[in-house]
Amino acid sequence: MIELPERPSRPMDGTAWGKQMEVVFLGTAGYHPNETRHTSCVMIPEMGIVLDAGTGFFRVRQHLRATTLTILLSHLHLDHVDGLTYLLDVLWEKPVEAVTIHGPPGVEYLRHGLFETPLFPLPLTYPVSPVPEEGMEIAGARVTARLLPHPGGSLAYRLDWPDRSLAYVTDTTASLDYAEFVRGVDLLIHECAFPDRMEARARETGHSWTSAVSELALAAGAKRLILTHTNxxxxxxxxxELDAARVCFPGVVVAHDGMAVVV
Ligand SMILES: [Zn+2]
Ligand SMILES: [Zn+2]
Incomplete structure (x- = not known):
């Protein structure tokens, strides 16, 4: 049982969510859970936005504050979507009025790929649609996405508010090819499945290694870098093995389940 840290106090300025925005890591492992990490799930409670729905998704329930829930999926590999089958419990007797699921082209496959007999007893009743090419507005954020290399592809997300921004990039091999997409973000959340000594394994499986991610973050001018989706x-x-990343990005940290940061 992992204790989640206290929610930081946040000055309110009359906007819907105040001056600070909390980002909570609910699942930080790739592929499968282990004793201390569930698989990919990151939540922005004030906005009711969830990035990926791995096994850490069951923890969304204790962070529900908004009346809408928007789930943004990077891709359909199971460690990013199997938590969707927990929605019945996550939402049980919670005052959430609308749930929307977005993802890469073909995301509608989830309806029959995950929510039909014999895999699951009930159909998925919420709308599911690809992220529009022109992007979309969610809870005051401009949301844009870019398809990156990974077996089957993976969508990187960028969320821009008037005064802050973050990017969520997972399940891809870090490269400068998408540095412009994440240029100058206040927070870059990037996968790092392997340390440098396992670069060959990372390339083979379509994932990243430590120094490649930090070089991208430096080149893109990201202000903070948090690594997730670990082995x-x-x-x-x-x-x-963070030392390899500190060479060019001294403030880099690796996420853990329950970690909350303020952007
Ligand atoms: Zn994954
Ligand atoms: Zn994947």
Whole structure:
């Protein structure tokens, strides 16, 4: 059982969510859970936005504050979508009025790929649609997406508010090819499945290694870098061997389940 940290106090300025915006990591492992990490899920509670729905998605329930829930999926690999089958419990007796699911082209496959007999007893009743090419507005954020290389492709997301921004990039091999897409973000959340010594394994599986991610973050002028989607076979608190990233991005940290940061 992992205790989630206290929600930081936040000055309110009359806007819908105040001056600070909390980002909570609910699942930080790639592929499968281990004793301390569930699979990919990141939530912005004030906005009711969830990035990916791995097994960490069950924790969304305790962070529901908005009356809408928008789920943005990077791709349909199971470690990013299997938590959708927990929605019945996540929403049970919660005052959430609308749930919307967006993802890459073909995301509608989830309806029959995950929510039909014999895999699941009930149909998925919420709208599911690809992110429009021109992007969309969600809870005051301009949301844009870019398809990146990964077996089957993976969508990177960028969320821009008038005074802050973040990007969520997972399940791809880090490169400068998309540096412009994440240019200058206040927070770059990027996958880092493997340390540098496992670069070959990362390339083989369509994932990233530590120094490649930090070089991208530096080149793109990201203000903060948090690494996630780590190798579940490695139980250490620092499975990505951060020293390799600190060479060019000294403030980099690796996420853990329950971590909350303010943007
Ligand atoms: Zn994954
Ligand atoms: Zn994947």
């Amino acid at each position: 579940p076979l490695d139980p250490r608190p620092d499975p990505v």
